[in-house]
Amino acid sequence: MYDVCIIGAGVVGMNIARELSRYKLRVCVLEKEADVSCGCSKANSGIVHGGYSDESGSLKAELCVAGNRLYQQLDAELCFGYRQTGSMVLAFREEDVAKLEKLYNQGLRNGVQGLSVISGEQAREMEPHLSREVKAALYCENAGVTSPYEFVIALAENAVENGVELRLNTEVTAIQPFDGWFTIVTSAGELVARTVVNAAGVYSDAIASMIGIDDFRITPRRGQYLLLDKDQNYLVKSVIFQVPTELGKGILVTTTYHGNLMIGPNAEDIGDKADVGTDEETIRRIVLAARKSVPGFDMKKALTSFAGNRPIANRTDFVIEASKVKGFINLIGIDSPGLTASPAIALKVVDILEMAGLELVKKSSFQPCRQPIIRKKSADFNGRIDSPDPENHIICRCEQVTEAEIIDSLHRGIPVQSLDAVKLRTRAGMGKCQGAFCGSRVRQLLARELNIPLEEVTQRGKRSSVLAQRAKRGDYMNL
Ligand SMILES: Cc1cc2nc3c(=O)[nH]c(=O)nc-3n(C[C@H](O)[C@H](O)[C@H](O)COP(=O)(O)OP(=O)(O)OC[C@H]3O[C@@H](n4cnc5c(N)ncnc54)[C@H](O)[C@@H]3O)c2cc1C
Structure with missing residues (x-):
């Protein structure tokens, strides 16, 4: 019997689990795959966004800004890899410059600090390998890069050390409410919990429908990437975006936390939630788009391609709420900036659980720190x-x-x-x-x-x- 059962061991589920492990609670995390971070928390851009992209007043804007501010402290405790690099959104045409101004003002309303609109020359002074076509840029000092799967692994290790039970290879197949409790039926047996948190990413609509909530539909929106050798990382220090489109933040060029050059992602709505394939035609289009920002990368240095699926819901904002079934908390449509927002999402979920009647008594034994696996070589x-x-x-x-x-x-x-x-x-x-x-x-x-x-x-x-x-x-x- 558990106080809280979290479904999904991605960055959202594991942030919630680690946060709950501060309290005297019996918490379990159920994950259908053989490891943590097998969903979109593994395959994304790894950007800790500044928080100017999302509409003011939305949960996405609020939790992105709040999450960004928590990264430094979390990395100090958990050693997963985070670096504040700054980011730029590039404008190539006059009408794009107006879009930068809009993002700038939105960022100010969202409480983002360290924002400025700079000229093409100023942008090239900071990033000498940018295209000559860049007319202006929105610079955001507070953006950064992280190693997304190492973040999840670090959270999971720390949560487990603090008493959370993690059950891998355990797929939830049915949920039955009874007398204020839930029986959770899985591929590895049944368990009982007082509250359930649905953090199942692209499958969160299917989990919600298991208790009769059929209002949500998730469409997977695939994003493909190309990863290049570390010797290409001299090309960019910060994260380089282009002005956003209807489908998202567009193609970026960045140096990853571990120093590879990375380009992508595209955005394509697909039918199969499990399809994380890549194809030559899409890679060709990504390369062309990325060259518009940074022309000089050498494709002979390409190492591999990969893809992740964004959980796009039939609502534009994050859904993070106590559902109509008492004790069942839904997290739906946690697409970008979900990685950035995840530490703040966890705090919000803990508040929701407390309001639902969960008693939060702090544990004096909570150990906030975790040692890194990868050691810096002297x-x-x-x-x-x-x-x-x-x-x-x-x-x-x-x-x-x-x-x-x-x-x-x-x-x-x-x-x-x-x-x-x-x-x-x-x-x-x-x-x-x-x-x-x-x-x-x-x-x-x-x-x-x-x-x-x-x-x-x-x-x-x-x-x-x-x-x-x-x-x-x-x-x-x-x-
Ligand atoms: C292409 C792309 C680029 C992105 N770039 C960024 C970025 O740069 N910055 C940013 O902030 N955000 C970014 N995001 C968004 C971010 O990756 C997500 O918001 C975040 O990873 C969502 O985490 P999650 O834990 O909700 O989902 P997931 O990581 O998908 O975790 C859900 C877990 O639930 C498990 N599960 C599902 N069904 C069941 C079941 N029945 N039983 C048991 N377990 C189940 C899955 O196996 C999975 O492990 C990007 C996303 C994509 C796809």
Whole structure:
């Protein structure tokens, strides 16, 4: 029996779980996949937005600004990777400059600090590799970049350390209210909870309909990306947007938290919520659009493509509310800026739960801090691929990942059993060779540490067979 059952271990569900772990409560998180952060919290731009893009007075605007302000402190506690870089929205035509002014004024109304409209020359002084066609830009000092999946992993590890129960490979299939409680039926058995939080991303409409709330429909809006080698990151320091369109914030060019150049995402409404494939034609259009902002990147340095699906609801704003079924809280349509807003969303949900009658008594044992998995390598780091010392034994050459880091990632209270799970935690396989060198070495380490046969180590857990179609690298490298 639980006080709170959270459905979905994305950035929203895990922020809520970690926040609730401050209190004397029995909390569980149910996740259908084999790891946390398998939904759109894994595949997004990783931008901590300033908060000027959303309409004043909306929940999106309020919680984006509030969430942005929490990142620095959260990163200090949880060490997941966050850097304030600033962002620019570029205008290429006179009519775009008026749009910048509109965003600027909206930002001021939303309480965003550090905003200014600058000329094309000023923008190029700050970012010398911007196109000569840039006429003006909206500069936002407070925007930044984060490692989105490491954020979720850090929240999950910390929540589990503070007593939250995380059940992976557990798909919710039905919810039955009874006498002020809920029976939650899952692919791994039943459990009972006093309150339920629906944080199921693109599937949150399906979860709501399990208790008879059929007002919501989520359409997945796919965004494809291209990731380039770290040697291209000299091109931009801040996040470079173009003026937004009907479909969203448009194509951006950014350096990721770990230093790769990244371009994307497009926006396409699709039918299949699980389809995170990429295709050559879309990548070609993304490359053309990104070159409008930053012409100089070298497509021969492209490493891989990926995609994520935004949960677009039939309401424009975030839905974060106590539903008509007492004790059942809905979070629906948490699309961008949901990553930025997630820490503030969690605080709002805790308030809603308290108003619904949940008693919040603080735990003196709450431990706010979590150590990083990836260790900064000092100048005298003596890593070798044949070192007998795990601290110096390099498993992944491209990203300099050591045996000690991989072993550490396996023993943090969350089952880590696939190559992808290790990759998200340590970056083994994320470099130039995309795992060609380290894949088999990580597999051997996993088999040894988990004491299982080599062939039982999968790429991404139980659903290994469901591989997304990816655009062929050879086809876009010559663009
Ligand atoms: C292309 C793209 C770019 C974006 N860029 C940004 C950005 O730069 N900055 C920003 O602030 N935001 C951005 N966002 C938005 C942000 O990624 C989302 O708002 C955020 O990740 C939503 O998190 P979530 O936890 O609600 O959803 P998810 O991460 O999707 O988590 C939901 C979880 O619920 C689980 N689940 C679903 N159904 C069930 C079930 N029946 N039983 C058990 N578990 C279930 C899923 O497996 C999943 O793990 C972007 C989104 C996309 C797609």
